Amino acid sequence: MNQVQLRPRPSRSLTASVVALVVLAGAVVLTVASVSRLVDGTWPTWFVDPASSLGQQTWGSTTVLATGAVVLVLGVVLLLAAVVPGRRSGAAIALEVENAEQSEVVLTQRGLARLAAAAADEVDGVEHVDVSASSTAVRVLAVTSSLDDADTVRSAVEEAVRSRLDVLGTGPVRPVQSRVRVKES
Incomplete structure (x- = not known):
């Protein structure tokens, strides 16, 4: 007997794709920087300059608080998109x-x-x-x-x-x- 899988609720493929692309981009950047470090013995400047700029920030600075707020809101939205069921399809x-x-x-x-x-x-x-x-x-x-x-x-x-x-x-x-x-x- 052929069983057809019914999806009475919509899938979250768009949300999952966005998260997967962000994680993939981060992994590619870290991989390229790590390979460059292994080959040359130093971190590339495009990787070190933003990291050193970020390292000079204090916890109470406006940049850190704004970035933290944006990441928090994005995390809550993605969590709600994964948990709350959508309308029936x-x-x-x-x-x-x-x-x-x-x-x-x-x-x-x-x-x-x-x-x-x-x-x-x-x-x-x-x-x-x-x-x-x-x-x-x-x-x-x-x-x-x-x-x-x-x-x-x-x-x-x-x-x-x-x-x-x-x-x-x-x-x-x-x-x-x-x-x-x-x-x-």
């Missing part, structure tokens, strides 16, 4: 799963959009459907060739999508917004 579906102690069924935004597109495509008069789903709404753009039935098609598409999404749980998963574009022949 999928739609929780109210279904009961048999033979499970605890279960949660999650439908991805893409899956929600495909389900809405299938429902809208079944409406009479619809030639093409473009659907997008976000965490706030399902947006449906239906294309029809009949100028007279545009309002009827729009309301039928909206009702079909709403009824299809209502089956998923107790109430609508997302609000449905629909538009109809008349295709010129």
